[in-house]
Amino acid sequence: MADSAQAQKLVYLVTGGCGFLGEHVVRMLLQREPRLGELRVFDLHLGPWLEELKTGPVRVTAIQGDVTQAHEVAAAVAGAHVVIHTAGLVDVFGRASPKTIHEVNVQGTRNVIEACVQTGTRFLVYTSSMEVVGPNTKGHPFYRGNEDTPYEAVHRHPYPCSKALAEWLMGLLVCGGLPLVTCALRPTGIYGEGHQIMRDFYRQGLRLGGRLFRAIPASVEHGRVYVGNVAWMHVLAARELERRAARMGGQVYFCYDGSPYKSYEDFNMEFLGPCGLRLVGTRPLVPYWLLVFLAALNVLLQWLLRPLLLYAPLLNPYTLAMANTTFTVSTDKAQRHFGYEPLFSWEDSRTRTILWVQATGGSAQ
Numbered sequence: 425m426a427d428s429a430q431a432q433k434l435v436y437l438v439t440g441g442c443g444f445l446g447e448h449v450v451r452m453l454l455q456r457e458p459r460l461g462e463l464r465v466f467d468l469h470l471g472p473w474l475e476e477l478k479t480g481p482v483r484v485t486a487i488q489g490d491v492t493q494a495h496e497v498a499a500a501v502a503g504a505h506v507v508i509h510t511a512g513l514v515d516v517f518g519r520a521s522p523k524t525i526h527e528v529n530v531q532g533t534r535n536v537i538e539a540c541v542q543t544g545t546r547f548l549v550y551t552s553s554m555e556v557v558g559p560n561t562k563g564h565p566f567y568r569g570n571e572d573t574p575y576e577a578v579h580r581h582p583y584p585c586s587k588a589l590a591e592w593l594m595g596l597l598v599c600g601g602l603p604l605v606t607c608a609l610r611p612t613g614i615y616g617e618g619h620q621i622m623r624d625f626y627r628q629g630l631r632l633g634g635r636l637f638r639a640i641p642a643s644v645e646h647g648r649v650y651v652g653n654v655a656w657m658h659v660l661a662a663r664e665l666e667r668r669a670a671r672m673g674g675q676v677y678f679c680y681d682g683s684p685y686k687s688y689e690d691f692n693m694e695f696l697g698p699c700g701l702r703l704v705g706t707r708p709l710v711p712y713w714l715l716v717f718l719a720a721l722n723v724l725l726q727w728l729l730r731p732l733l734l735y736a737p738l739l740n741p742y743t744l745a746m747a748n749t750t751f752t753v754s755t756d757k758a759q760r761h762f763g764y765e766p767l768f769s770w771e772d773s774r775t776r777t778i779l780w781v782q783a784t785g786g787s788a789q
């Protein structure tokens with residue numbers, strides 16, 4: 425990618441490119457990366473929507489593969505200039521075993537790093553998570569903090585443990601002095617078109633006669649960021665890693681935009697309200713001790729039923745702690761380091777999400 429090769433077309437690889445975030449990254453690259461020559465989309469499950477992208481000017485190569493299989497990753501990475509690694513097992517509900525979460529999120533990331541080193545790929549952007557920092561097991565608030573805010577990060581749940589370990593692996597590279605330049609992006613709770621949990625809440629509200637019941641105090645802030653802005657941040661970071669390697673290499677960045685600071689439930693109502701739902705109660709209708717009890721009961725039921733079926737409700741001690749602990753970010757690090765500005769205003773993000781919930785929320789899609 426030297427000066428003389430300004431017009432050189434680049435090969436990008438997006439792992440997890442058919443996931444919620446991955447699909448937005450893929451589409452954003454096609455729209456906003458002028459140097460894109462080939463786009464490889466690597467995923468365990470390929471989406472049918474990829475077919476429509478294959479008719480455009482950029483070569484789109486769909487690769488069905490597993491990040492836990494080093495040889496599959498190496499084959500996909502070979503010849504790629506830039507890798508955006510979003511593939512991950514996002515499970516805070518006990519659907520997958522801790523071992524599987526570790527294999528996909530930690531070993532999978534190690535495979536991606538090693539493939540880059542072996543095949544000479546120089547730029548790697550990793551999708552990390554807010555949970556690398558917190559909320560911690562002690563329920564300490566992280567109130568509008570930034571990347572340098574001191575916070576006692578204590579992980580016990582397999583998912584945050586795996587994301588923290590994977591991000592740490594990225595950092596190791598810099599210490600090792602390898603030619604690979606990496607950075608990690610830490611989204612808070614992502615929302616937008618394709619957000620399954622938002623759709624689940626919508627359907628639950630419809631079943632309950634157009635109502636949802638407040639369980640979390642409105643004063644607890646939960647950080648949220650629009651998927652289009654998270655995707656844009658990945659595309660921009662990937663593009664700028666070369667030019668600003670000394671500054672960006674080994675850095676971590678929270679993903680942020682103009683989304684308002686609200687509780688998890690009040691934030692969801694920004695979209696579900698215009699879709700006809702109502703949040704009942706200005707205060708939690710269920711006492712907190714009862715939620716704690718129900719969350720613990722769900723863990724017991726999950727364990728008892730495991731030989732027969734997979735019982736994985738939204739409420740468990742970890743998700744309750746997440747929803748009930750203030751964790752919000754306020755930072756401009758990505759702006760200072762690589763010129764990031766959100767592409768979508770809060771109004772745009774809101775409208776797009778509402779339209780998506782209205783279009784697909786009631787259907788089986």
Ligand SMILES: NC(=O)c1ccc[n+]([C@@H]2O[C@H](COP(=O)([O-])OP(=O)(O)OC[C@H]3O[C@@H](n4cnc5c(N)ncnc54)[C@H](O)[C@@H]3O)[C@@H](O)[C@H]2O)c1
Nearest residue numbers: 440442443444445467468490491510511512553611613614
């Ligand atoms: N959704 C959020 O709120 C959020 C917040 C912070 C960080 N993240 C991170 O963003 C990334 C994407 O999350 P998402 O919400 O889009 O999840 P998702 O489940 O929609 O997407 C993950 C994708 O990875 C793929 N994948 C899983 N295991 C794989 C394997 N072994 N090999 C290849 N592909 C595999 C899945 O098929 C899926 O398409 C994850 O790394 C996640 O940890 C998500």
Ligand SMILES: C[C@@H](CO)CCC[C@@H](C)[C@H]1CC[C@H]2[C@@H]3[C@H](O)C=C4C[C@@H](O)CC[C@]4(C)[C@H]3CC[C@]12C
Nearest residue numbers: 514516553555612613614639688738743744746747
């Ligand atoms: C107690 C319930 C009353 O309505 C609400 C339970 C809500 C939980 C299911 C969600 C609350 C916070 C969410 C998480 C958060 O937004 C950030 C995440 C980071 C990411 O890396 C993965 C997804 C998630 C863990 C997200 C999952 C759902 C919540 C726990």
